[in-house]
Amino acid sequence: MILAHVSDPHVGSDHDAALAAALASLPAALDSVVPRPELLLVTGDLTDHGTADEYRRLSALVAPLGVRCLVVAGNHDDPAVLRDELPRLLGGTPGAGSPAVWTETVDGVTLAGLDSSSGTLGPAQLDWLDEVLAAAAGPVLVALHHPPFPTGLDQLDTEWPLTDAAALRAVVARYPVVAGILCGHDHRHIATLLDGTVPMVTAPALSWRPRLDFRTGEPLTPSAEPPGLLIHVLDELGLRTHHVALDA
Template identity: 85%
Template sequence: MILAHASDTHVGSDHDAALATALAALPAALGSVRPGPGLLLITGDLTDHGTPDEYRRLSALLEPLGVRCLVVAGNHDDPAVLRDELPQLLGATPGAGSPAAWTETVGGVTLAGLDSSSGTLGTEQLAWLDGLLAAASGPVLVTLHHPPFRTGLAQLDTEWPLTDAAALRAVVARHPVVAGVLCGHDHRHIATRLDGTVPMVSAPALSWRPRLDLRADVPLTPSPEPAALLVHVVDELGLRTHHLALGA
């Protein structure tokens, strides 16, 4: 399975012009990959305010891309409005614990879409994921907005963390079928491993990227870095991730 992965479109924000530029470059970038990705995953903060109009604008922006899209909800999203406006982007089978949770199997790989829009997954959603992973016979990609790990970006780690990240990590650690955890939220490409085993990868934002400043007292500030997306390959060897610049 070949999967494209982007994040944080923030439709309706001050960065809409930069987003439009990134999206205009996306079809050519996807077309340069052989074989081409059959799916584009966008890991949250789809809109800036979670309004119906912003979700409709997102749909209009995604339609010309020529690839099927699936999404998860971020802290700038409204899960109920997202479900009402764009149910086709939420996978084939609804999950539990949120109107924006879902699952779908594509190319032999099961994707589990979680809703971390409140900053917490909650016991019902985690129990649903636990059961899904226990029943899975092939590889699973767990997808959500918030990274379940410390990014090193101080403002992100302290002001907008996933409060039950440890509980999610415990669920994932119980199930060797998990090929990886895919997320966004930090607006940068960051990769690590759960206890040295399961890959956890965040995608760079299509709207704006923060400077790589790891000092504890420095807030996030925009950088001039170009937009990019990730291309994941999942097969018998596990998960491998490629970084693909947009407009290069």
């Protein structure tokens, strides 16, 4: 399986011009990958205010990309409005615990999309994920907005964490079928391992990227780094992730 992955477009924010430039360069970046990915995952903060108009604008922006998109909800999204406006961007089988929870199987890989828009998954989603993983016949990629690990960027880790990250990690750790956890929220490409085994990867934002400042108490500030696209390759060797810079 070859899966393209971006995050945090924040449609309707002050960064819409940067977003438009990043999206304009995305088809060429996808074309540079052989075979070209047939699926693009966008891991949350799709809009800045969660309005119907912003979701319609998102639909118009992704339509020319020439690739099918699947999305998950972030803390700037409204899951109910997302489901009402863009059901085709949510996987084919609805899940439990939120209107924006879903699964879809592609090339023998199950994608499980979670909704962390409130900053918490909650028991209903975690129980549902447990059932999905228990029933999976092949590898599973879990997608959500908030990463279930500390990033070292203080404002992200203290003000906008996933409050039940430990519970999610406990569910995932029970099932070797989980090939990776794909996230956004941090606006940066960050990679680590759950218990030394399961890859956990965040995608860089299409809107803006924060500079690396690991000091306690320091707020996030924009950097001059270009946007990027992640390409995940999942096969018998496991999950490998490549970074492709976007011209924007």
